[in-house]
Amino acid sequence: MMWLFEFYETEVIYLRIHRMSATFGKLSQRTLHLSDGLNIIQAPNETGKSTWCAFLLSILYGINSRERDRAGFIADKNRYAPWSGAAMSGRLDCRVGDNELTLLRETKRQTAPLGDFKAVRAGTMDEYPGLTGQNCGETLLGVSREVYERSAFIRQAGLPVTQDAGLEKRIAALITTGEEDTSYSEAAAALNKQLNRRRHNKTGRLPALELELSDTARQLEALAGAENQLVDHRRELFRLTEQEAELSRLLKLHDLWDASKERRLLSEAEDAAKAAGQTAANLRRRAEEARLPENETIGRLRGAIVNLETVRKSVNAAMAEKDAAMKAGVKAETAVSESPFAGKPAEEAQRAAASIPEPRKDTWLFPVVLLVGGLALGVLLHVLLTAPLPMWQIAAPACGLGVICGLIVGFALKRADEKRRSAYLSAYGASSAEDLAALAGDYAAACRRRDEAQNAVVKATATYDALYASLTSNEQGILLEVRRFAPSAFDIPAADAALRECAVRRRELSAAESTAEAARLRYETMRRQTPDRDPSAEEPSAPPSQSRESLNVELLSVKAALSAAQSAADRLTGQIAALGGREALEAQTEQLRLQIDVLEGEYQSIALAMETLDNANAALQNRFSPLLGRRTAELFSSLTDGAYSGVVLDRSFRLSAEPTGDTVWRDAGLLSTGAGDQLYLAARLAICELVLPDMDPPPLVLDDALANFDDSRCTSALRLLKEEGKKRQLLLFTCHSREAAFFSDDPEVSVQRLTNDPSEV
Numbered sequence: 001m002m003w004l005f006e007f008y009e010t011e012v013i014y015l016r017i018h019r020m021s022a023t024f025g026k027l028s029q030r031t032l033h034l035s036d037g038l039n040i041i042q043a044p045n046e047t048g049k050s051t052w053c054a055f056l057l058s059i060l061y062g063i064n065s066r067e068r069d070r071a072g073f074i075a076d077k078n079r080y081a082p083w084s085g086a087a088m089s090g091r092l093d094c095r096v097g098d099n100e101l102t103l104l105r106e107t108k109r110q111t112a113p114l115g116d117f118k119a120v121r122a123g124t125m126d127e128y129p130g131l132t133g134q135n136c137g138e139t140l141l142g143v144s145r146e147v148y149e150r151s152a153f154i155r156q157a158g159l160p161v162t163q164d165a166g167l168e169k170r171i172a173a174l175i176t177t178g179e180e181d182t183s184y185s186e187a188a189a190a191l192n193k194q195l196n197r198r199r200h201n202k203t204g205r206l207p208a209l210e211l212e213l214s215d216t217a218r219q220l221e222a223l224a225g226a227e228n229q230l231v232d233h234r235r236e237l238f239r240l241t242e243q244e245a246e247l248s249r250l251l252k253l254h255d256l257w258d259a260s261k262e263r264r265l266l267s268e269a270e271d272a273a274k275a276a277g278q279t280a281a282n283l284r285r286r287a288e289e290a291r292l293p294e295n296e297t298i299g300r301l302r303g304a305i306v307n308l309e310t311v312r313k314s315v316n317a318a319m320a321e322k323d324a325a326m327k328a329g330v331k332a333e334t335a336v337s338e339s340p341f342a343g344k345p346a347e348e349a350q351r352a353a354a355s356i357p358e359p360r361k362d363t364w365l366f367p368v369v370l371l372v373g374g375l376a377l378g379v380l381l382h383v384l385l386t387a388p389l390p391m392w393q394i395a396a397p398a399c400g401l402g403v404i405c406g407l408i409v410g411f412a413l414k415r416a417d418e419k420r421r422s423a424y425l426s427a428y429g430a431s432s433a434e435d436l437a438a439l440a441g442d443y444a445a446a447c448r449r450r451d452e453a454q455n456a457v458v459k460a461t462a463t464y465d466a467l468y469a470s471l472t473s474n475e476q477g478i479l480l481e482v483r484r485f486a487p488s489a490f491d492i493p494a495a496d497a498a499l500r501e502c503a504v505r506r507r508e509l510s511a512a513e514s515t516a517e518a519a520r521l522r523y524e525t526m527r528r529q530t531p532d533r534d535p536s537a538e539e540p541s542a543p544p545s546q547s548r549e550s551l552n553v554e555l556l557s558v559k560a561a562l563s564a565a566q567s568a569a570d571r572l573t574g575q576i577a578a579l580g581g582r583e584a585l586e587a588q589t590e591q592l593r594l595q596i597d598v599l600e601g602e603y604q605s606i607a608l609a610m611e612t613l614d615n616a617n618a619a620l621q622n623r624f625s626p627l628l629g630r631r632t633a634e635l636f637s638s639l640t641d642g643a644y645s646g647v648v649l650d651r652s653f654r655l656s657a658e659p660t661g662d663t664v665w666r667d668a669g670l671l672s673t674g675a676g677d678q679l680y681l682a683a684r685l686a687i688c689e690l691v692l693p694d695m696d697p698p699p700l701v702l703d704d705a706l707a708n709f710d711d712s713r714c715t716s717a718l719r720l721l722k723e724e725g726k727k728r729q730l731l732l733f734t735c736h737s738r739e740a741a742f743f744s745d746d747p748e749v750s751v752q753r754l755t756n757d758p759s760e761v
Helices: 049-061 136-141 145-149 165-175 184-198 205-289 295-337 346-354 365-385 391-427 433-482 492-529 548-579 582-639 673-691 711-725 738-742
Strands: 015-024 027-033 038-042 089-096 099-106 116-121 153-155 644-649 655-659 700-703 730-734 750-753
Touching: 015 049, 027 049, 038 711, 038 738, 049 089, 049 099, 049 136, 049 145, 049 153, 049 700, 049 730, 136 145, 184 205, 184 582, 205 492, 205 548, 205 582, 295 433, 295 492, 433 492, 582 644, 582 655, 582 673, 582 711, 644 673, 655 673, 673 711, 711 730, 711 738, 730 738
Parallel strands: 038 730, 038 750, 153 700, 700 730
Antiparallel strands: 015 027, 015 089, 089 099, 099 116, 644 655
16 A cells, blocks of 8 residues: 655755854854764853754754743743844855855844845855755754754654654665655554544444434424324314404404494583583673672782781781880970979980089198298297297297188188088989989980980881872772773772672683683594494494403413414424425435445445555564664663663654673663663664665764763764764764763864853864
């Protein structure tokens, strides 16, 4: 059986790398120089060894810009974004056949790191034809990125060989026809996919068609039941329609009977409206003849009469207030005339009370003056008489006489003042100055009360006169207006009686007009609501025996049943239409059976093809596994100094090793870490010999691949790699110094040591 899978073949142009310059991850404008053969690059951890390896892959094959971060994984475009913040870029100088080329990659768009590619000839910078950013790695190395990573690109964490369709095709080409278009896993997956598309447990086209066939059978069964139910529902629809028509006829008779009754009521309403209109017209005519005033005039005049009573009460109150004011005025005038100050103004009485004669208060001066006069007289006599007597004997009698005369004169004057004061108080009937001041105050208060009483009399008289004039004027005005329609009304009671009679007659007229208007409106409303008599309809002599209410209830029930029956019939009709009809369902059933038969045949054929493919794969594996296993065993034995003599692997590259002298095979997972790495390194080298071109093979890259080797086996591995370096360029990155020390005196091996110094080039 042929396996038809396309594989794009390219012309292989092999390369040797001279120099790499990178702004990539932690590398910032760093340069690495390489030689032909084996290159030992020693550098401590975190110096950028793995970053240089990743850069080599990226400069050759590019970076997948559509790759995204996910749990436990960081895409290369993010993992190796330059730490300096600059744009990712790189350069690789190499020899391709007889040509010296420079490969350049730059980042012009942030979403496409290293997306801008250019291949130019060294020295001239002329573009080298045929190389693009997409085909560069496969063209120069002769294999796809997947094959290269699983063969010649060896990381410490990636030593185990993983299965890949490209690697499988290349191995198959070497041991079969030489064509790289055959992959058992791809063919098996394609056949299994086709098989699963037809049937996989309860999924696939066959179970779907079988389910669809079962659904079609159920639809045919449902169609038969729906058709039978539709016949029953249509029969029920016919019966209910006739019942509805009969009930509608009886309700029509009720309508005719009610219409005739409404026409009789309309005639009665018309007669009542005419009678009420005539009554209102008669009352209106008599009112016009009697010259009855309008309701507004009646109300205004009756209100004026009511106001007259209020004004009359106000007049009586004003009269009483006037009499009271006059009495208060007489009383106040009497109080003024009985005062000792009668006839005087209040201010003059106050001044009289304040002008009471006061007794002298300086009578003590008289004895003092006469004493001084007596003294002066004694001195004068002593001088004039030139008597021999002392001066005091002359002055003492004179001074005594003066004091006595002064006391007599002062006492006489004081007695005269007291008599005048007593006579002044007696004239006003007061015994003291305080009594006279009180009398003067009472007189002033009485004068004020008299003046206030006189003012109150004037004001009360004016109020009374004004109210009386208003009362008289209003009475005359009312009587003049009432005599226009009641000439016999000569006083207010007669006018009030006449207005009362007019109000009664106006109320009667208004009630009659309202009654006439209501009767007219009732007639008009009934006339609009009463249908005209249908001449063709016969007037019923009596209403139907069944009441309208019971007929309506029964009709509603029938209509509900009719609607339900119609809905059921419509639903069944829709179901029948949705099912597509019996002929369509039967045709669909036949078509589904034919499709199931075809797919069943295809399913059996694909199952047979898969069985044949498995047999062919077993035969191919019997050819491929020994070839790769023998070469891997030779290399593994060399690396372990003969500790293991055999290696087997299946098509999925699962490895097992046979210790020398032991018949029990050891799975690679059971070996020590170092031995496991040596087994996988041997397998990688064997794969390189099988899948990579023999002539001028591509470079071999190892990133700390010997880290878990002991010194003895590391020495064996280094000798093996040196021999391998004679056939191809080989780059060994290591964090240990033993590799560099081993080749320190070997001129055929290039040894260089890297540091973290940014100035290193």
